[in-house]
Amino acid sequence: MAFLNHTKIEAATPEAKRITLRDGNGLFLAIERSGRKFWVFRYYFQKKAQEMRLGEYPGLGIKAAREQIVALRRLIADGKNPREEARTDEEKTFEAIASRWLIHVHGREVQASHQERNRLLLEKHVYPYFKGKRPDQITAPTILDRLQVICDAGHLVTAQRVKNLMGQVFRYCVGQGMAERDPTQDLRGLLPVRKVEHFVAILDPVELGALLRSMDGYTGSPVVKAALRVLPLIFCRPGELRHMRWQEINPSRALWVWQTSKTKTDIITPLSRQAMKILVELRALTGLGEYVFPSLRHKNRCISDMAIKAALDSLGYQGRMTGHGWRAVARTHLVETLKYPESIVEMQLGHRVKDALGRAYNRTEFVEDRIQMMQAWADWLDTLKTMPPPVQVDPTGGHDDSAWDQWLD
Incomplete structure (x- = not known):
């Protein structure tokens, strides 16, 4: 009608x-x-x-x-x-559709830097090899052939990322009526998997004390030094620390209230007295800007993702400790040494924690418990700094033969 x-x-x-x-x-x-x-x-x-x-x-x-x-x-x-x-024939190609997906779907779900990384992956590893092809002309064997070339070059992680990206684009095509199914689903288990390598971390308390003293004595950029010293106290991901903004810090309650970039979930990080002292000193230097840890070259940007690693490497810890490694240190010693509940520690790490009924806790809960825990953690790190340097062990395995005498009857 x-x-x-x-x-x-x-x-x-x-x-x-x-x-x-x-x-x-x-x-x-x-x-x-x-x-x-x-x-x-x-x-x-x-x-x-x-x-x-x-x-x-x-x-x-x-x-x-x-x-x-x-x-x-x-x-x-x-x-x-x-x-x-x-649409024109050119607008129906996988490349054209993927470009629209990047802008209208993917761009709303991830950070701009993540979107740009994936765009470059598609432009380098996908578009040239499927140029002019529609989604229904791309089959699982042709995708596998392309991914195998990437694997043969030793880039196993890249191959998996490309496969996942293509799968997301194909699912978008299915929803838009441009393809009947996602052919990447037929490739499960066919790509070689790289062995997972965890971030290196120092767990021995004596060695941690030596590391903390070295960080206090760092003579590089004062901004990087501050970041280097704050990171062990709050053990967030280095990328999250780099993007810390002054407006996110509540000085009256000593809390850092921020959102995860991926899920936009609110996170509350209690700041110990030691952390606040470092931030107060840094505020005189960077407080007028947006970022707590700004780049020296670009005041409207934060320090680079390599700044903390480069500082640790310069202190002689290359291959032994990373910024991300502090999360493993905190996870281990808060539970095993300081005896805090695993659920509270996992919540502070930003991990999803469920109650007895399987419901996820809100990551803004148990704030008072976490305030007390974070202060105890900072105090424990201070005690490590007073421990004597680690004993230098003879790398050749030499020992005193007289030590055998203690085992005689």
Whole structure:
């Protein structure tokens, strides 16, 4: 049943926001604030709502618009998505679709840096090898051939990332009616898996004390030194520390309240007296800017992702300790040495913790318990600094033969 006629359309006036007038059979007339009027076709394809612009009124009249709707409905009945059928052949290629997915879907889910990394992966490892091909022309064997080339070059992790990216694009294609299935699902277990290598970390208390003293004596950039000293006290991920902003710190309660970049989940990190002292000293240097740890070259950026690692390497800890390693140190000693509940420690690490009923705890809970824990942790690190240096063991395995005498009856 049609609802619109020329009289109603001419009488319609624009409003503060775009409005739509229903005609019937999925045909609507949209009126923008500027007064511009154009036809829109709204429909469902594979149980998903879709919208397609047809043309401007009065260039495209009511009768012609209704005739287009009838033709588009026939396409849907034949299992074809009208919006995709209207695209040019070039717009239907895997490359073109992936580019749209990166902008309209992936870009809303991840940080800009993560989106850019994945764009470069697709441009280097996918687009040149599937150029001009539509999603339905790309098969599991051809994808495997490409991934095998990447694996043969020794880039096992990259191959897995490329496979996962292609899978996400194919699932987008399925939802948009441009492919029937995701062929990467047929490749499960066919790629070699790189052995997981955990971040190196020093766990021995005596050696940790020596490391902490070395960090206190770091003579490089004062901003990097501050980051180097704060990281053990709060044991967040180095990337999270780098992006710490002054506005996120509540000095009256000594709390750092921030959001994870991936899930936008609120995280509360209690700051010990030791951490606050370092930040107060640093505030005189960087407090007027956005970032707590700004880059020396670009004040509107934070320090680089290699700054903390480079500082540890310069102190002689290359291959022995990383910034991320402090998370393992805290996880181990808070539970095993300081005897704090594993659930509270995991929550402070930003991990998902579930209660007895399987429900995930809110990561802003148990703040008072975590405040006490973080202060005890900082105090324990201070005691490590007073421990004597580690005993130098003879690397050749030499020993005193007289030590055998203690085992005689």
